[in-house]
Amino acid sequence: MTRTLHVYWNNRIVGELTQDGARLSFRYDGSYLSLRAALPLSRHLPTRDVMFDDSATRAFFANLLPEGDIRRQVARQLGVSAENIFALLEGIGGDCAGAVSILSPDDIPGASGKYRPISPEALAVELATLPSHPFLAGEEGVRLSLAGAQNKLPLYVENGAFFIPEGSRASSHILKTAILQLENTVVNEAFCMNLAHMAGLTVPVAQVVEIGGQEVYMVERYDRKLIAPGEIERLHQEDFCQALGVIPEMKYEQEGGPGFLDCFKLVEEWSDEPILDTLSLLKWALFNFLIGNADSHAKNLSFLYAAGNVRLAPFYDLLSTAVYERVNNKFAMKMGGQKDPRYLMANHLARFAAEAGIELRTVKAQLLELCGKMEGTIGPLADTYRETYQHPIIVEDIIRVAEQRLRKTPSLIRSELKS
16 A cells, blocks of 8 residues: 655645555655755655655654654554554654655645643643653644654743743754663753853753653753744754755664764865864864863754755753763764774774864864863852752762863874884
8 A cells, every 4th residue: 555745845835645554655746856955855865757766765753753662652553563664653753853844645734733831840841741642643733753762842922931832833852851860960951051052062952841840851942943932933953864865763783783984084175164164063072172072973963954055953962971880881973993982092083083184283283172171161150050050970980981082182182103
């Protein structure tokens, strides 16, 4: 049995997603291809009048969905298989990452939907039940989806009030609850995101908010642009796994997913400002090392399509994992061939520079500059968090990890050893 869904870029139809048995395919709509400035949904789905096969189609569309236990729970809520990408997108694909909306042929984007107000007390209840009811899947009119393996909820926020997007309405913010069994991930991520901003990385506004007596991480969506109150333009994005044609189950390098060589080469080939974006990607890699973020895989990097240009998107999901003893803290992407940050040496930094296609002296200079900014800002930022959140232990742990990595810097920038 063949079934189809319409794929939209904001309110413009882009093409059709087709399911034939267990296989998926995608084809651009002729009206879209005729546009003078038509951009592809993905580097891996170039704007051509062809039927893209299951492999190419799956690599893009599967990466729009949540992963792991969250996907399985969404599937249970919808009464479908967790492996049925088509059915999952049919159920929750109305507001995905980027500008993509996936609707039935009978639906028209922008023609229906509303922002349903929800009180902080009611929202607290919804957040508490996210593990069993992720993305409010199955609720009448609600079709929200985000990638990743953490409980989160897209919302529209205006003047401190919260709204559930229904129908074709777009969300403006993302709420994340704490990760079970890991201490205070909410403050951890907010602290690291704000530290990144102070260190010169481009990140969206992130903060800790209290909802019904519970601390929750809230971040503005960089792939949304507020036009007027209640009117939001979606900005298209694709993560690096989508751009490279890698399914989400293969996002880690040790599973055959992208490494730094692939990521830097991708920026060189796909960004409209490769020199600037290569430098930004370098800062991201070095910052993750300094804060001890071992979960910095390719799905945590994206391109943003805006004003006809493709650029590296603001960074997200910055979290110090090294503060947690039970977490595997090997690099998600090897740095110069080294997978354990404890044993990173000068020769590994030199190999990393070669993989990135950047002169070693530039890598060293950026590392020194980043260290200087962090040393000057981490203390004042920590003081703010101590005052605001009753001296959270997690901040002290992050500082401890960062100081260890900062002390290691001189050994990394000395004359490198032979590989």
